[in-house]
Amino acid sequence: LPSTILHADLDAFFASVEQRDDPALRGRPVIVGGGVVLAASYEARAFGVRGAMGGRRARTLCPHAVVVPPRMKAYSAASRAVFAVFRDTSPLVEGVSIDEAFLDVRGLERIAGAPHEIAARLRARVRTEIGLPLTVGVARTKHLAKIASGLAKPDGLLVVADDPRSERDFLHPLAVERIWGVGPKSAAVLHAAGLNTIGELAAAGEDVLVALLGRHAGRHLHRLATNHDPRPVRAGRRRRSMGSQSALGRRARSEAEIDAVLMALVERVMRRMRRAGLGCRTVVLRLRFGDYARATRSSSLRRATRRTDTVLGLARGLLAACAPLIAERGLTLIGISLTSLTDDDGAQLELPFDGRPAVLDDALDQVRDRFGANAIRRAALVHRTIGPAMPTLPDRPDEPGR
DNA sequence: TCTGGGGTCCTAGGACCC
DNA sequence: TCTGGGGTCCTAGGACCC
Numbered sequence: 001l002p003s004t005i006l007h008a009d010l011d012a013f014f015a016s017v018e019q020r021d022d023p024a025l026r027g028r029p030v031i032v033g034g035g036v037v038l039a040a041s042y043e044a045r046a047f048g049v050r051g052a053m054g055g056r057r058a059r060t061l062c063p064h065a066v067v068v069p070p071r072m073k074a075y076s077a078a079s080r081a082v083f084a085v086f087r088d089t090s091p092l093v094e095g096v097s098i099d100e101a102f103l104d105v106r107g108l109e110r111i112a113g114a115p116h117e118i119a120a121r122l123r124a125r126v127r128t129e130i131g132l133p134l135t136v137g138v139a140r141t142k143h144l145a146k147i148a149s150g151l152a153k154p155d156g157l158l159v160v161a162d163d164p165r166s167e168r169d170f171l172h173p174l175a176v177e178r179i180w181g182v183g184p185k186s187a188a189v190l191h192a193a194g195l196n197t198i199g200e201l202a203a204a205g206e207d208v209l210v211a212l213l214g215r216h217a218g219r220h221l222h223r224l225a226t227n228h229d230p231r232p233v234r235a236g237r238r239r240r241s242m243g244s245q246s247a248l249g250r251r252a253r254s255e256a257e258i259d260a261v262l263m264a265l266v267e268r269v270m271r272r273m274r275r276a277g278l279g280c281r282t283v284v285l286r287l288r289f290g291d292y293a294r295a296t297r298s299s300s301l302r303r304a305t306r307r308t309d310t311v312l313g314l315a316r317g318l319l320a321a322c323a324p325l326i327a328e329r330g331l332t333l334i335g336i337s338l339t340s341l342t343d344d345d346g347a348q349l350e351l352p353f354d355g356r357p358a359v360l361d362d363a364l365d366q367v368r369d370r371f372g373a374n375a376i377r378r379a380a381l382v383h384r385t386i387g388p389a390m391p392t393l394p395d396r397p398d399e400p401g402r
Numbered sequence: 403t404c405t406g407g408g409g410t411c412c413t414a415g416g417a418c419c420c
Numbered sequence: 421t422c423t424g425g426g427g428t429c430c431t432a433g434g435a436c437c438c
Contacts, residue, residue: 013438036406039438051438054403070406097409097438181411183436216412217435245407282430292405298431335407 003162004106004115005233007137007145008086008122011154013099014039017078018068020131029065031058035247038070042154081130089122094233102142104233116159123157141229144171146180167227172199179224186213186221201225238341242278244269245286245335253331255323259316265336266315270308273338279304281340283311285318290330297322304342311338 010016014032019025019041029044031037037058040049047062059065079098086093089112092104105118112118119136126134137148139160144167152158160170176182176190176198189212195201201209202225209225210218223229244265253261273280284298297318305311315336 009438033406038406050403052403052405054405057403072407100438181436185435214413240410241408243408247406250404284431288405294433296432300430332405337409 001140003138003140003160004104005139005142005145006103006105006119007149008101008103009135009149010099011133011135012039012041014070014075015041016132017075025066029062031065031067032070034069082126085125085129089118092233092235094235094237102233119157142231143180143224143229147178171227174198176201189213198225241337241339242269242273243335243337245333247333248331250332261334262315262319263312266308266312269336269338270311273306277343279306279342280338283314284337284339285315286335286337287322287331288333290332
């Protein structure tokens with residue numbers, strides 16, 4: 001298989017959008033975000049400023065940096081424009097995040113040229129049409145392409161030739177931290193075992209890595225280190241969750257304040273859910289305490305809902321159960337995450353029913369078609385309980401699960 | 403380094419079902 | 421009455437990524 005996978009990654013994305021939109025920022029160190037650095041331009045990185053760094057430390061490192069508040073809408077718009085160019089480049093695009101995607105350009109040789117030519121043209125287009133710098137890694141696998149783009153940054157292009165020798169020579173000298181999926185914890189475990197480079201991981205063998213990191217992570221890491229990565233570029237992956245969270249600072253908050261924040265979070269995320277046409281079945285409450293330890297509490301519905309009041313009710317119930325914990329430890333972050341997403345809206349089926357058995361049979365058939373046989377059993381129970389005057393068959397989206 | 407906001411995936415125990 | 425194996429779903433935690 002030839003090198004046809006492109007990993008396209010926008011450089012210092014948020015900061016680059018700010019520099020694009022305000023010429024006065026070009027060539028200057030730019031920090032996006034106040035309390036925490038969301039993005040730093042390469043001019044700021046030269047002074048040691050990094051993402052996720054505290055704002056105060058960043059300003060100490062680079063006092064003359066321009067600090068700008070984030071403009072998420074501008075970044076979303078820029079991302080959409082860039083992804084449109086991606087999709088115009090290849091039919092097979094897998095978004096990884098707001099500023100990053102894999103493109104498979106296999107089979108485009110005759111129309112568009114060799115992968116390195118496609119990649120060069122993609123960079124030029126994003127630069128001239130959107131005004132943003134893009135780095136592209138090209139390789140035979142996702143893992144190699146991702147590592148290549150990381151090494152080529154900023155504003156670069158790196159092609160890994162597709163013969164086994166070149167790939168191994170490229171991969172093996174690199175530090176284990178370069179592997180996509182090895183973070184601080186895993187790196188520390190590996191270093192403690194004397195494993196520092198990807199080549200050493202490959203030589204260590206699968207059993208050793210499984211013993212160090214667990215079954216899945218160990219196998220996965222061994223496969224990547226030995227350059228086995230058959231993962232295809234997959235277009236149209238569906239999102240699995242949608243959430244909203246808010247840091248509260250160190251100040252103590254009253255229950256009323258916390259409830260107000262919770263309500264705002266639920267409303268914000270439900271607005272996004274409605275725009276996306278999604279329903280959810282599970283509500284996760286995310287908490288971070290005064291000592292920055294985290295906890296989650298979740299609750300599932302039998303059927304999906306897109307009702308704000310339902311989600312809010314569930315979230316409040318979860319929060320109430322945590323009140324003693326919060327009183328004891330303090331609260332520094334609260335978040336809501338919705339999972340088990342469906343595009344099913346949990347809609348009620350409005351059916352005529354006048355008491356005649358034939359009409360009821362017809363209604364039951366419709367319910368069976370739409371919701372499956374179990375819905376009939378539940379509805380029959382309700383029908384027996386409430387009696388034949390019931391005007392519609394409820395689907396009870398608000399009923400908690402087990 | 404006193405810490406944002408948005409995600410993904412995996413593990414593991416317990417309930418429950420066949 | 422006791423026992424087994426296999427599967428799904430729910431909840432909570434954790435590592436990791438941008």
